Amino acid sequence: MKKKYTAKEVRNLILDTASVLFIEKGYEQTSISDIVAGLDGLTRGAVYHHFESKYHIIVGIAKRFIPEQELLDSIDKRNDLSGLGKIQTILLESMFNEDITKSTVISLSLLKDPIFTSIYNAQMCEVFVPILERYINAGNADGSITVPQSAQMAEVVILLTSTWFIQTLFPNTAESFFEKLKTAQYVLKVSGIDVLSDEVCSTIVQKITGNNKQQEGASDEKNL
Structure with missing residues (x-):
């Protein structure tokens, strides 16, 4: 891992990385392993700490369009x-x-x-x-x-x-x-x-x- 991330930064990095992959490969064709591979050294455990599944990741992306x-x-x-x-x-x-x-x-x-x-x-x-x-x-x-x-x-x-x-x-x-x-x-x-x-x-x-x-x-x- 190249740098230390805050919890919010980790969450945003996961959502950003997944967004790019979902656009490039499609949601169905993108795996958790694909997402982990683009996370600057963050682990699969870091992904599951913030999101229960790939489905919860795409829900998280959708929620970004809604005011906090x-x-x-x-x-x-x-x-x-x-x-x-x-x-x-x-x-x-x-x-x-x-x-x-x-x-x-x-x-x-x-x-x-x-x-x-x-x-x-x-x-x-x-x-x-x-x-x-x-x-x-x-x-x-x-x-x-x-x-x-x-x-x-x-x-x-x-x-x-x-x-x-x-x-x-x-x-x-x-x-x-x-x-x-x-x-x-x-x-x-x-x-x-x-x-x-x-x-x-x-x-x-x-x-x-x-x-x-x-x-x-x-x-x-x-x-x-």
Whole structure:
């Protein structure tokens, strides 16, 4: 082992290494031995100390796309936000939080893998449905939301803001992405839960187009 790692660093190294292998070889074709071989001298025991199995590793990768509990708790405690406002804040944090972006950049291509996307969807629903249901009930109480069946509507929000945009399930172009964003905005608004308000959509468009311009600029600099 070339250096000493903290427990968090070991966990991240395992997830990063596994992500690359799952992308290159596929989940089914990647073994624990393959992952161990890429871990800078860390042992099989170190892997099993953090993850019970290969399945738990890919679940760990999927969970990186979800805000950590500390961030979710901080949003929950905000008295300045309505029920709808809390849902919108969670959506934007899930999409653009810097820590999430850094930890998932290696794994983004896995969203094209059907095994990973099924696990990703399951984790999204497991974590977010209870949270969104609670905020929908709060929104119904504070007037920011007017919908029945809060549990089912929580699932609809996830479908229209996350699942529908997964490339494996519904292939997107840059143009169709923004068209789908407008469609999701319309459906949610007429349903009484305006998660994708004009302000939120404007933020999403600005951040995505801004990131694309930064990437193009970086690419141009490399070519100079």
